[in-house]
Structure formats: C-alpha cells, structure tokens
Amino acid sequence: MKFIIDDADIAKIKDIYNTFAVDGVTTNPSILAKSGRQPYEVLTEIREFIGPDAELHVQVIAPDAEGMVRDGHRIVEVLGKNTYVKVPTTKEGLRAMKLLHAEGIRVTATAIYTRMQAFLAAKAGADYAAPYVNRIDNLGGDGVKTAQDIHDIFRKNGLDCQVLAASFKNSQQVQELCEYGIGAATISPDVIEALIKNDSVAMAVEAFVKDFEGLCGKGVTMETSK
Numbered sequence: 001m002k003f004i005i006d007d008a009d010i011a012k013i014k015d016i017y018n019t020f021a022v023d024g025v026t027t028n029p030s031i032l033a034k035s036g037r038q039p040y041e042v043l044t045e046i047r048e049f050i051g052p053d054a055e056l057h058v059q060v061i062a063p064d065a066e067g068m069v070r071d072g073h074r075i076v077e078v079l080g081k082n083t084y085v086k087v088p089t090t091k092e093g094l095r096a097m098k099l100l101h102a103e104g105i106r107v108t109a110t111a112i113y114t115r116m117q118a119f120l121a122a123k124a125g126a127d128y129a130a131p132y133v134n135r136i137d138n139l140g141g142d143g144v145k146t147a148q149d150i151h152d153i154f155r156k157n158g159l160d161c162q163v164l165a166a167s168f169k170n171s172q173q174v175q176e177l178c179e180y181g182i183g184a185a186t187i188s189p190d191v192i193e194a195l196i197k198n199d200s201v202a203m204a205v206e207a208f209v210k211d212f213e214g215l216c217g218k219g220v221t222m223e224t225s226k
C-alpha cells in the first residue's frame with residue numbers, strides 16, 4: 001500500500017517526510033485554502049521538496065469537462081508529469097477523465113462515495129479512484145468495506161486502476177485497508193502520527209533505558225558504555 005500525505009502545510013509535510021517512508025502528497029481545494037497561500041506557490045514548494053519522482057495529486061476546479069481538462073493541462077505543465085490530476089467523479093468529471101487519459105495525463109478520480117462511481121472512473125481511464133472512507137462512515141455507510149469492494153471490483157473486472165483511499169479519521173480505518181492490500185492510502189499528518197503513538201511502547205522503551213542506566217549510569221548509551 002502506498003503511503004501518501006493528505007496536506008499542503010509544508011512544515012508538516014517536511015516533518016512527516018523526514019521520519020516516515022512516504023510516496024507522495026495529495027491536496028484538495030479545501031486543503032489548499034487552509035494553507036492561506038496561492039495554489040501554485042504552495043504546490044511548487046511541495047513539488048520542489050518531494051522531488052520530481054514522487055506523486056503529487058492536485059484537483060481541478062472548473063465545473064465542465066473542457067475546463068477540467070484545461071485545469072489539468074496547467075497543473076501538469078507547472079508541476080511535472082508525476083502529478084496526478086484529481087477529477088471529481090461526476091458526469092462532467094468522467095468525460096474529463098476520458099479526455100485526460102487519452103492524452104496520457106495521469107488521473108485520480110476523487111469524491112467517490114459509491115462502488116459504481118469507482119467502476120465508471122476506472123473504465124474512463126483513471127489511474128486511481130479515491131473513496132472517502134470517513135465521509136462514507138459519517139453517512140451511515142461502511143467506508144472501509146466500500147474501499148475493499150472497489151479494490152475487488154477492479155481486480156475482478158481486469159481494470160487497471162488502484163484504490164487511493166482517502167478521508168481517514170483513525171488508525172483502525174487505515175489498518176484494515178492496509179491488511180486488505182489496497183493500492184494506496186492518503187492520510188493527514190495527525191492520523192499518520194497516531195499510527196505510531198502508543199503509551200505502552202513508550203513505557204517499554206523508558207523501562208529499558210532505566211534498567212540500562214541503573215547498570216551503566218545516567219546518559220550512558222551503547223556508544224559510550226564499557
């Protein structure tokens with residue numbers, strides 16, 4: 001499962017990137033708005049930091065297919081070929097996906113709440129389909145199961161599209177999709193930090209150090225011990 005950061009805060013991206021093995025960054029218009037900066041200013045800075053080979057996902061804004069394609073052209077022109085153009089999975093969006101795919105531009109179908117949206121996006125040539133796990137849960141559905149079913153639909157129908165699960169609010173949602181072997185998950189920095197935060201682990205490490213210091217003295221490590 002690819003592991004992607006869902007944020008546009010450059011300080012947070014740097015912090016996560018420097019610790020975790022990360023495959024790229026996703027953004028959406030709301031995430032960009034939160035940065036308070038002009039879109040291409042912040043996106044260029046992210047691209048420069050993650051390098052030309054990492055995935056960067058950037059969403060179109062135009063309401064019609066032709067406008068979405070023009071948005072896509074500009075996104076790829078400014079941010080490079082490993083940039084995935086995120087297109088909402090609406091009727092206009094599906095048409096834009098077909099057009100962008102025909103030009104060899106990489107597409108992430110976004111705003112996916114149903115299995116059939118994902119199926120149609122994959123048929124239209126999308127490389128990724130992004131089900132919104134937690135938003136589906138909030139509507140009384142089962143976001144994890146929806147993402148798993150989409151993964152199965154792609155495999156059973158021989159569709160060359162990966163699930164890029166999005167909108168996570170807790171570790172359990174991420175873990176269940178990791179166990180299932182979906183293609184990718186995009187996760188906010190807070191939820192990424194929560195994946196490794198564990199008081200029992202912290203207490204175990206603290207006890208090891210205390211015992212060792214009891215033997216060798218405070219501040220002594222394996223580098224400095226006799």
Ligand code: E4P
Pocket residue numbers: 006026027028110130132134135166167168186
């Ligand atoms: C992907 O980039 C989606 O836009 C994003 O994960 C949605 O997350 P949210 O439901 O937390 O806004």
